[in-house]
Amino acid sequence: MTQQEDKYLRLPTRQRKHWTVCFNLMCSPMASFVWECLFCFLPSLLLLLLSLAFRWPRARCWTRLAVRAAGWRLWVIICLILELPLDRDTRALTEEAGSPGTDDLLGSGHASDGPRLICKATALAKYLIRHCGSLAGPRLASWPRGDPHLQTLSSMLCGQHGDTLQFTRDHLLLRDGGIVALDWAVGTRQGEAGGRKRWEGRKEHQSGGKALGCFTTTPPVLLVIPQSWGGMTPHLKTLCHQAMRQGFYVVVFHPRGTAGCPLTTARRTEFGDPADLEQAVAYVHSRHPSSVLVAVSEGSGSGILLSYLGESGSSSHLTAAAAISPVLLGQLWFETAPPLLYRWGVLFHLKTQLSRYASSFRGVLDVDRALSCSSLRDFEETLSCSSAQLQQRAATPPLRSQNPELSSGSHSPQGLAPSVAWALGERAYPAKDWDSYWERNEPLRDADEVAVPVLCICSRDDPLLPPASTLPLPLFQSNPYFLLALTDRGGHCGFTLEGGRTTNEEVEDGNWSHIAVLEYFRVVADFLKGEERDKASWGGPLGEYGQAGQRSRTGNTAPPRRRRATMMRRLRLQGPEQSRVDAEEGNFTWKRSYTR
Numbered sequence: 055m056t057q058q059e060d061k062y063l064r065l066p067t068r069q070r071k072h073w074t075v076c077f078n079l080m081c082s083p084m085a086s087f088v089w090e091c092l093f094c095f096l097p098s099l100l101l102l103l104l105s106l107a108f109r110w111p112r113a114r115c116w117t118r119l120a121v122r123a124a125g126w127r128l129w130v131i132i133c134l135i136l137e138l139p140l141d142r143d144t145r146a147l148t149e150e151a152g153s154p155g156t157d158d159l160l161g162s163g164h165a166s167d168g169p170r171l172i173c174k175a176t177a178l179a180k181y182l183i184r185h186c187g188s189l190a191g192p193r194l195a196s197w198p199r200g201d202p203h204l205q206t207l208s209s210m211l212c213g214q215h216g217d218t219l220q221f222t223r224d225h226l227l228l229r230d231g232g233i234v235a236l237d238w239a240v241g242t243r244q245g246e247a248g249g250r251k252r253w254e255g256r257k258e259h260q261s262g263g264k265a266l267g268c269f270t271t272t273p274p275v276l277l278v279i280p281q282s283w284g285g286m287t288p289h290l291k292t293l294c295h296q297a298m299r300q301g302f303y304v305v306v307f308h309p310r311g312t313a314g315c316p317l318t319t320a321r322r323t324e325f326g327d328p329a330d331l332e333q334a335v336a337y338v339h340s341r342h343p344s345s346v347l348v349a350v351s352e353g354s355g356s357g358i359l360l361s362y363l364g365e366s367g368s369s370s371h372l373t374a375a376a377a378i379s380p381v382l383l384g385q386l387w388f389e390t391a392p393p394l395l396y397r398w399g400v401l402f403h404l405k406t407q408l409s410r411y412a413s414s415f416r417g418v419l420d421v422d423r424a425l426s427c428s429s430l431r432d433f434e435e436t437l438s439c440s441s442a443q444l445q446q447r448a449a450t451p452p453l454r455s456q457n458p459e460l461s462s463g464s465h466s467p468q469g470l471a472p473s474v475a476w477a478l479g480e481r482a483y484p485a486k487d488w489d490s491y492w493e494r495n496e497p498l499r500d501a502d503e504v505a506v507p508v509l510c511i512c513s514r515d516d517p518l519l520p521p522a523s524t525l526p527l528p529l530f531q532s533n534p535y536f537l538l539a540l541t542d543r544g545g546h547c548g549f550t551l552e553g554g555r556t557t558n559e560e561v562e563d564g565n566w567s568h569i570a571v572l573e574y575f576r577v578v579a580d581f582l583k584g585e586e587r588d589k590a591s592w593g594g595p596l597g598e599y600g601q602a603g604q605r606s607r608t609g610n611t612a613p614p615r616r617r618r619a620t621m622m623r624r625l626r627l628q629g630p631e632q633s634r635v636d637a638e639e640g641n642f643t644w645k646r647s648y649t650r
Contacts, residue, residue, distance in 0.1 A: 173537040188570040195550040202515040205548025209289035218242040235315035239304035274346040276302040282354035284312025326495030328362035339371040356380030364500025385492040440484040513544030
């Protein structure tokens with residue numbers, strides 16, 4: 055007899071009968087059926103209980119917090135594995151921005167989590183504060199949609215309108231025989247090519263000149279400049295899609311050798327060399343001479359846009375410009391190593407393009423050394439500075455263009471005819487060293503010559519740019535043509551809105567930078583129209599930019615002269631005290647200074 059049987063026999067007779075009955079019931083076929091049904095419907099019962107529990111607000115709140123905490127811990131682990139920074143130190147910028155004269159000079163009263171405009175108190179800036187609602191109202195998304203890395207990666211890798219846009223390409227032959235590509239947006243696969251037709255219909259019903267084409271009867275032209283390494287990101291395609299819906303002619307500028315553009319000369323476009331962009335702008339203006347021409351750049355594409363605005367001065371054909379997550383200090387950007395994931399991604403893209411034309415560049419550049427570089431600075435220095443290039447030259451010149459001027463005579467080290475090398479000046483030859491390279495390519499080297507309003511949209515948590523404390527805030531405080539919209543969140547070219555949609559029925563995507571840039575162009579055009587209406591006489595004192603804007607569009611100005619090395623100069627920034635004095639005086643009149 056086992057021990058359990060012995061315990062059972064020691065029980066009183068009544069208890070033994072009770073346990074016997076229970077055992078028999080549990081072993082009966084009916085009991086087995088009941089237990090099977092119970093286990094079968096147990097998941098459904100649990101789901102029912104959970105649904106009833108989630109009707110309780112406190113239970114929903116606890117569940118949301120638990121899921122959010124678990125997701126955050128998982129994301130921290132992923133960032134540690136990928137060596138992605140979780141937080142950027144912005145205390146220095148916050149303290150500096152909160153000092154007198156740097157905080158919102160116009161008293162717009164922005165919330166801490168919304169965009170804040172840092173600029174000189176001019177008539178245009180005050181007009182933007184009053185009429186550009188996107189610079190004051192929207193709330194940017196918080197974590198997880200607002201995580202800087204998630205926003206940055208999503209803007210580069212995935213998008214809503216990536217495969218729907220349709221472009222037609224123009225190849226523009228340049229003075230030195232090179233070729234750049236201009237992609238004109240002609241519609242979408244869903245048949246939305248009638249954006250300009252809808253714009254023409256809306257324009258007749260708009261009062262007060264709210265359309266961007268208020269100067270003319272033709273739609274405006276938006277020139278889009280991608281990242282310096284080339285290619286169209288989903289972020290940029292979404293911007294093109296929104297611009298088409300609002301009635302713009304959209305054209306995308308692709309530097310030589312990028313985005314499938316053929317390479318006909320052994321010349322690379324340096325980071326801040328605006329020569330190719332200058333010819334592209336002149337070509338676009340010649341095709342649409344009566345249209346307002348505006349430009350927007352993405353990320354490192356701001357290098358050639360800001361350089362072009364500085365070198366062209368008041369002779370620029372642009373009416374306004376904008377830069378989304380711009381690289382304002384090029385040398386600092388190359389010398390500051392981004393996180394490993396982004397650095398290898400950019401280097402992989404650059405090396406892929408270089409390897410495609412390795413045989414053409416091998417005679418004038420140290421291609422093998424460039425392909426082995428592990429940093430952006432080493433890669434750029436190897437390809438752009440003579441101190442890091444091969445001393446020997448190929449016996450036969452590299453790939454020539456069909457330009458007859460380039461097929462005869464002696465050639466420069468880059469295979470250029472003497473006349474072309476003279477026209478290009480110092481850019482026909484590589485820079486001597488790293489510092490001299492940035493003497494002629496720093497985007498803001500001629501910032502004091504810019505005569506076009508420029509809106510820069512930056513985020514403090516941008517993972518691809520140097521810390522926000524390095525932003526040249528004195529430039530925006532002292533120069534009336536530069537405006538900075540600074541946000542706490544947004545990543546690099548992200549700026550996702552909290553709700554994903556806005557109240558404006560014309561805007562369906564949730565990207566604040568697209569909304570702000572397009573509205574900024576409309577408000578600037580409306581402001582300039584008012585100035586021309588108030589100061590219509592050419593003989594009187596033209597305030598606020600009217601005469602200059604009209605003159606630049608008539609085509610009567612002389613072509614801009616290329617700036618030589620002796621004329622280039624670094625950015626001259628005024629101190630905070632001087633900027634506060636200028637802001638208090640308010641004597642600036644919005645008029646282009648004719649520097650050319």
